[in-house]
Amino acid sequence: MVQILNRGSTRTSPRAQRKTEARRAEILRAAARVFRRKGVAAAGMREIAEEADLSPGILYYYFSGKDEILQYCQDRTLEHMLAAAEAARATPASTPERLRAVLRAHVQAMLGELEGATAHLEVEALPEGMREAMIAKRDRYEHEVRALVAEGMKRGELAKADAALVTRAMLGAVNWSARWFRPDGKLRSAEVAQSLADYLVRGLTK
Amino acid sequence: MVQILNRGSTRTSPRAQRKTEARRAEILRAAARVFRRKGVAAAGMREIAEEADLSPGILYYYFSGKDEILQYCQDRTLEHMLAAAEAARATPASTPERLRAVLRAHVQAMLGELEGATAHLEVEALPEGMREAMIAKRDRYEHEVRALVAEGMKRGELAKADAALVTRAMLGAVNWSARWFRPDGKLRSAEVAQSLADYLVRGLTK
DNA sequence: CTAGAATTTGAACGATGGTTCAAATTCTGA
């Protein structure tokens, strides 16, 4: 997890710390919404500031710049998804069921009404130096999912296939939902999550 | 198909026309490579010019600007994919086999060594006014694929499911391959195409 | 060969967007 430094609060009072922390979180949420709405490249600092009801300059009091904001946004979502993947591993359910759970959580992390975020799909938007660690984390997640797929195949619960490629196909299908999903559409995000997971795992059941 | 106007050649000699046409095609190929390598937003006109071994200004002699270049790039790939989809419809093979053929062609259109292009995945990068027609064309393609999926279900060749959602899942999985595929990787683009198509259609076979 | 048209160049322009910063305002502890 990217360490949250003390930027923007040299004050030590717990009261002030909490307020600073809250401001920072507010900014991140606002940024995540703009990133999701317009894409990272098209999201301007002025727009992020407006979304958070703040002046543009203040963003630089709480963060070093757009890159850092993006980094936190991506990190948060990836951590969330990693947690879901690790939770699934600890579960006694069958491999197909655990795989479905991970995929559902993945979709919800992106499309969820309140905290859905998609910035982590644009790791290349990070500058060199920040990118590597994020890619590593994303890869860790991918490996987690792939391990689940491979385990299912080994146990005979899933049909044999190229686990790496199938994993990428699954993740691609769910990631792409961020492009077409509309909150005001016919399907709720939970339904999308359920149907996608069912279809994708079905492609491997015997 | 977007009409190729006579921009950049008021000359009427067939000889000159052909040369102009060739220059234009060269520019489009160079642009497609840069778009694919860096993404549309990060691809600069100067970089496109350099990729084509030309000066930046000349691009504006052959095209009205970046938007038009992008438009042609997207249009070409979409037309290519549409042609493949329509060809599949005219084929006597089973629905699952036709679906696999379309998906394979789709992957090849993006990852093919020579002409693979991914700019059409970024329709939102087009300005209002150009975007609508491209979205319509993309949707036409999606409908074509969906029709195939629906037909297979109706005929009993494929398991019943939400055809629209499954189609999007399939297209997402193949589109995403543009993000992770590396020409110097373990798998050739044709192998990726084959395996993806197999897995995705398998998710619907009974 | 030569005049006029077509093509090409590259410097400069203007808009955009990330960022900085001096000054103003608000907050906190004593």
Added chain:
DNA sequence: TCAGAATTTGAACCATCGTTCAAATTCTAG
């Protein structure tokens, strides 16, 4: 209450990028 620290503002700075254009060069018809 008040001084000093923390926070906030918004105008200005600067780099980047799409684009323009006057001038230079190349091509072609007669």
